[in-house]
Amino acid sequence: MGQFLIPEEEWSTGEKKKFQSTLWDASSMKNTLDDAAKTIFVDGFKYKESHRLIDGRLAISLLACSCAAFALVWDYLNPFPQSRPVLIACVAAYYVVTCVLTAHMVWWEKNIFMRAYQSDPAGLDPDSVWTLSSNLPRYTTDYTITVQFKDGSTGSLNEVSITKPMSVWYDGTGLLLQSQYEPEIRKLHDQLISKKKD
Amino acid sequence: MAIMDIMHRIGLDSVIPLDDVKRMDKRQLFYQVLNFGMIVSSALMIWKGLMVLTGSESPIVVVLSGSMEPAFFRGDLLFLTNVEEDPIQVGDICVFKIKDREIPIVHRVIKVHQDIDGNVKFLTKGDNNQIDDRGLYSPGQMWLRRSDVIGRARGFVPYVGMVTIVMNDYPKFKYLVLAVLGLFVLIHRE
Numbered sequence: 001m002g003q004f005l006i007p008e009e010e011w012s013t014g015e016k017k018k019f020q021s022t023l024w025d026a027s028s029m030k031n032t033l034d035d036a037a038k039t040i041f042v043d044g045f046k047y048k049e050s051h052r053l054i055d056g057r058l059a060i061s062l063l064a065c066s067c068a069a070f071a072l073v074w075d076y077l078n079p080f081p082q083s084r085p086v087l088i089a090c091v092a093a094y095y096v097v098t099c100v101l102t103a104h105m106v107w108w109e110k111n112i113f114m115r116a117y118q119s120d121p122a123g124l125d126p127d128s129v130w131t132l133s134s135n136l137p138r139y140t141t142d143y144t145i146t147v148q149f150k151d152g153s154t155g156s157l158n159e160v161s162i163t164k165p166m167s168v169w170y171d172g173t174g175l176l177l178q179s180q181y182e183p184e185i186r187k188l189h190d191q192l193i194s195k196k197k198d
Numbered sequence: 199m200a201i202m203d204i205m206h207r208i209g210l211d212s213v214i215p216l217d218d219v220k221r222m223d224k225r226q227l228f229y230q231v232l233n234f235g236m237i238v239s240s241a242l243m244i245w246k247g248l249m250v251l252t253g254s255e256s257p258i259v260v261v262l263s264g265s266m267e268p269a270f271f272r273g274d275l276l277f278l279t280n281v282e283e284d285p286i287q288v289g290d291i292c293v294f295k296i297k298d299r300e301i302p303i304v305h306r307v308i309k310v311h312q313d314i315d316g317n318v319k320f321l322t323k324g325d326n327n328q329i330d331d332r333g334l335y336s337p338g339q340m341w342l343r344r345s346d347v348i349g350r351a352r353g354f355v356p357y358v359g360m361v362t363i364v365m366n367d368y369p370k371f372k373y374l375v376l377a378v379l380g381l382f383v384l385i386h387r388e
Contacts, residue, residue, distance in 0.1 A: 018221060028218055031387055035221050054225050061232040068239030071246055080255035091247045094239065 004182055005044030011178045023174035029166050030136045032176050033143055037132055038114045040185045047116035047130055053109050060104060064097040111135050111146075118152075125153035130189075141165045145185075149192040160191050218387045226387075234383045254280035254349035259293055260359030261304055265324030266291070270304065270351075273360035278349030286310060286320060286344065291351040294322070297336055302348055305331055311341070318344055 004011070010018055018039075021032035042049045071090035075083045111134055117127040131148040146161035162184060169181045222230070248257040261274045269291070270276070278293055286292065290307045308330065309321040319341035323330040332340060365372040 021218075027387065031218055032221075051225060054229065058225065058229060058232060061229070061236055065232065065235040065239050068242050072242060075246065080249060084250060087246050087250050091243050091250065094243045098240075 004178055005186070006039060006178065006182065008178065011176075019176035019178075021170070021174045021176065023170075023172075026136060026141065026166075029170065029174070030134065030143060033145070033166065033169070033181070034113045034132075034134055036176055036181055037134075037145060037185050040182060041114060041116050041130060041132065041189070044182075045118075045189065047118045050115045050117060050129075053112060053115060056104055057101070057109065060097060060101045064094055064101065067094045067097060120152055128152040136166075141167060145188070147185075147188045147192060149196065151196050156196075158192055158195050160188050162188060216385065219385050222387070230384050230387070234380060237383060252277075252279040252349065253282070254278045256293075256302065256348050259302055259304065259348075260362045262301065262363065263324075265326050266304055266306070267326045269325055270354065271356070273357055273363055275355040275359040276304065276351045277353040277355075279352050280347070280349035282344075284350075286318060286347065286350075292322060293348045293351065294342055294346045295348060296334065296339075296346070303331070303334065304351065 019032050019036050022028040038049075041047055067090050071087055071094075074086045074090075078086075112131055113134060114130075114132040116130045118130060119127050129148075129150040129152070131150070133146045133148070135144045135146075136142070142163050143166045144161055144163040146159055148157065148159035150157050164184075169177055169184075171177055219227075219230075245257075249255060251257075257278055259276050259278060261270045261272055261276060264272050276293065286307055288307055288310055291304065292307055293302050293304050295302050303322075305322040305324045305327075307320050308323050310318060311320070312318050321330055321332070321341060335342070365375075
C-alpha cells in the first residue's frame with residue numbers, strides 16, 4: 001500500500017480527474033476541498049457517512065415545491081376567483097416552509113458538509129461521530145476546515161481546525177494535489193484520535 | 199453519465215465548468231434539481247400571491263397595441279387591481295377579455311349604464327382609436343359586463359414589457375433563454 005489512503009489513480013490521474021476544479025472560481029475550489037476531505041474520511045478511513053442533514057434539506061425543499069405544484073394544479077382546475085382560499089393557503093405554506101428551510105440551513109446544518117460514524121471495534125460502545133465543516137469567507141482565499149470528534153464511549157467533544165490559503169493545495173491547472181492535502185487532513189484526524197486516548 | 203460524455207466529446211466542458219457536476223452523488227444531483235424547482239416555485243408563488251392581493255387573475259399585463267397612445271405605448275407594463283366593491287366609472291382604464299379570446303384589451307370606459315338591481319354594463323374605446331370597441335366584442339355583444347373585466351390599471355412601468363413582446367414573437371428565442379438559464383442553475387453548485 002502506498003503512502004496515500006486514496007489510490008492515486010482515483011485522485012488525480014486518468015482522463016476523469018476526480019478532484020479537478022475550475023481555477024479562479026472560489027466556490028468550485030472550496031467544493032473540491034470539501035469533497036476531497038469527505039472522500040478521505042468515507043472512502044479512506046472507511047467511516048459510515050450519515051445523510052441525515054442533507055436528507056432533511058431535501059425533504060423540506062420537496063415539501064415547498066409540492067406546495068407550489070399543488071397551487072398550480074388547483075388553480076388550473078378551478079379558475080381564479082374560486083381558487084382564492086386554496087391559493088392563500090399555498091402561498092402562506094410556501095412562505096413558512098421556506099423560512100423553515102432557511103432555519104435548517106443556518107442553525108441545524110451551519111457549515112457542516114459531512115457527518116460520519118465510526119463504530120467501536122469491540123462493538124460495545126455507541127458510535128463515535130466525525131463532523132467536518134468548512135468556511136471560506138468572501139473575497140479571501142483562506143479556507144478553514146474544522147474536524148470535530150465526538151467520542152462514543154465518553155461523549156466528549158473535541159475539534160481541531162486549520163486555516164490556509166487555498167493556493168497551497170492546488171497546482172497551476174486547478175487540480176487538488178493529493179501530496180499536499182491528504183496528509184493535512186490525516187494530521188487533523190490523527191490529532192483527534194490521540195486526544196481521545198488522553 | 200452519458201450527457202457528460204457527450205458534452206466532453208464536443209468540447210463543451212471547456213466552456214461550461216462541469217467538474218463539480220461530475221463529482222456529485224445522487225443526493226447532490228437531486229438537490230440541484232430541487233434548487234431549480236425552488237426558483238421556479240418562488241416565481242410561481244409570487245405570481246399567485248399577487249393574484250390574491252390584487253384580486254385580479256392577471257395582475258401584470260403588457261400593452262400590445264398603440265390604441266391607448268399617448269397614455270400607454272406598446273411595450274408598457276401595467277399593474278392591475280380588481281376590487282369588486284369599487285364601481286367602474288367613466289374614464290377608468292380597464293383591462294378586459296372578450297369571451298373565448300385569449301388576449302386582454304386595455305381601453306378606457308366611455309359609457310356606463312346601471313339598472314335597478316345594480317347590474318352594470320359599459321362600453322369601451324381606445325383613446326387612439328376612431329371608433330368604440332363594439333367591433334371588437336363578440337358578434338351580437340353590445341356591452342361589457344363586470345365579469346369580463348380582469349382589472350383596472352393602477353400603475354405602469356414604461357418599455358419593460360417589450361421583453362415579453364419579443365419573447366412571444368420569437369418563441370424559439372424564449373425557449374433558448376430559458377434553457378440556458380435552467381442549465382446554469384442546474385450546473386452551478388452553491
